[in-house]
Amino acid sequence: MTIAAASKVKRDLSSDDDDDVPLSQTLRKRKIDSASSASSHDDADPYDSDEAISKISKKKKTKRIKTEPLSSPPSPKKKTTTPKPKKIKKENSDVKVKATKKKKEQKKKQEEEDQEAEDQKLKDEEDEYKWWEKENEDDTIKWATLKHNGVIFPPPYQPLPSHIKLYYDGNPVDLPPQAEEVAGFFAALLESDHAKNPVFQKNFFNDFLQVLKENGGTLNNVELKEFSRCDFTKMFDYFQVQKEQKKQLTSQEKKQIRLEREKFEEDYKFCELDGRKEQVGNFKVEPPDLFRGRGAHPKTGKLKRRVNPEDIVLNLSKDAPIPPAPEGHKWGEIRHDNTVQWLAMWRENIFNSFKYVRLAANSSLKGQSDFKKFEKARQLKSHIDAIRRDYTRNLKSKVMLERQKAVAIYLIDVFALRAGGEKSEDEADTVGCCSLRYEHVTLKPPNTVIFDFLGKDSIRFYQEVEVDKQVFKNLTIFKRPPKQPGHQLFDRLDPSILNKYLQNYMPGLTAKVFRTYNASKTMQDQLDLIPNKGSVAEKLLKYNAANRTVAILCNHQRTVTKGHAQTVEKASNRIQELEWQKVRCKRAILQLDKGLLKKEPKYFEEIEDLTKEDEATIHKRIIDREIEKCQRKFVRENDKRKFEKEELLPETQLKEWLEKVEEKKQEFENELKTGEVELKSTWSSVEKIKAQVEKLEQRIQTSSIQLKDKEENSQVSLGTSKINYIDPRLSVVFCKKFDVPIEKIFTKTLREKFKWAIESVDENWRF
DNA sequence: TGAAGAACTTAGGAAAGTATCC
């Protein structure tokens, strides 16, 4: 049974088995789908005639304004209302860090800089703003003053060397740089799954041809007609070489590059919010590229156009200096809207929607939003019983809308489904609760439901679960003919109806609050089960197991990494080898003192567990590995010598190494034949070997636990729930109570993001 | 009132960085 199902059983919402009262009797005429034909049958059975049925997988025509696919995005429209700040805080002195151009006198300078950075950090910490110790302020006004330096634009396109070209029917193609850039985007992905996706290819090729046309076509009059006749391999190879060269730089060179980059970014990385220095999140404008939609995305592969300063709207204080636009350009618009959190925005050309530059996760504004989110989820604690009572009752409501609401909230509450908003044709076909369709739910009497659909990011949600009997009955009704695949299960619902209903219980309550609530509640319950004993590593493992329970509840998945199967195999082999070594030790003990077998039969039991076949396999594996190691060592050593122009190792050297391995092989073969171990010099007494056995046992246990953890985590992503759903205060309390360093649970970035939590709770705090 | 617009949170994969192994 899945965790979600288990939690469901725990809560077990009882329902009696009354038959359904005809829903149609109380159904009033409703206008569900304005797009559908207006039939009005007030009293008939809803599923015979109700117009809601026409809501066949209703997709928005286009969610956003349609624009020509490749036209430059229009400048964002100016807001008509200018919000008035309710209070203006006194501005502090300008703390902007002025980048001074120093010459590189390497070490000494570096040390000085490090010291400076340290000092600055300390200074920052001193006057750090602990918003969580202040009174809750009005949150419609996000700031009184906001100063920043704008955004960083991606570097202009660097044309490829003249011998690197696209080939068409085997002939080189001379492209104008604008088109070459787009071809390069594709070439860079040549070995990825994207490049093999026909939709991606088609979208890319259309946009590529259009850019080519806009720029006068190919320079050597090759006419490009078909994607399949294009050959991008030369470009791809070139990018690979460049990547390799970058990798080959010395660590010193890499560091130098990093430092220069950091210095350049410094001015953009921070802004001044109400006089305080705060970090900006995504201060870099997204570079042009091919849009990589997830799942079966109709627009995947389309060209994401380069964003120019003219496309950008900056948001800052009226009195803040306007950062200069890049040479020869000007900003699209300057705005002074202190009711929003963003510093800059632009309209992108794929969906014609906005992209925003915001503050970083460790900023006060983000922190406050986060805090409020968890407090809201905690507030749900005092309403959840009433909500569950009501939806259990409403599962039998005579009003269809009420039944649908009840079932939907049940699913959201028990299985942690997302709200499920409407989607347009030009997005991937994914669903959430309200948008579930006939084919996503299979009913197996008496009360088993199989959910199988693609959720956010086209991640599959598959669960076979037992549900409340009345829920099962209602789902049967929602699927009754004439409904068929393609039809909406909840034909009278959408998230806004659901959320409006939820707000009756609690202001601000929406479908997504349930996910936060149930995730944090589950974490609290799981943590409560952990005994306060054992090593830090053991406690951590338990914490991760609790975290995993939450991740599974929220269906947070990740793709299994490429080498996973191999890694697991390797690790299990190692464990098997450790077991074998243990057996060998025990054999050695008996060789020293045969009498022990009778005295401690249990201790020596496992000697018999190891079969000859297993032992032979282990021997072979070890020997093969050693041989391979020798060969690798030989090649590596000679490569190095060749590079340093030294004399190469002779083949006899390799032979010598291999002979040693051969000796070992003989030893193993003997051992297998006689069952006698060759005693090592360190095995001088029974006690010494027993101590070694103990060490091996410890290693086996640790490795086994780690392997199990790794396997269980291979498809589950713990991060998302840790970052977004589990109240960080729970983790802080766990660390305090169990004496686990917070660093073991939160990375540096997370510690910064959750500073408010780390500094605000004691060990008695509960979610 | 509903659709579109806007603003925000949530999400997985890629890239970069770090630790560990040999």
Next chain:
DNA sequence: GGATACTTTCCTAAGTTCTTCA
């Protein structure tokens, strides 16, 4: 000390929800 494995951060897509407008 280099290769490899693992962890963390970055990037930006994809959701939800709130607001505005006709």
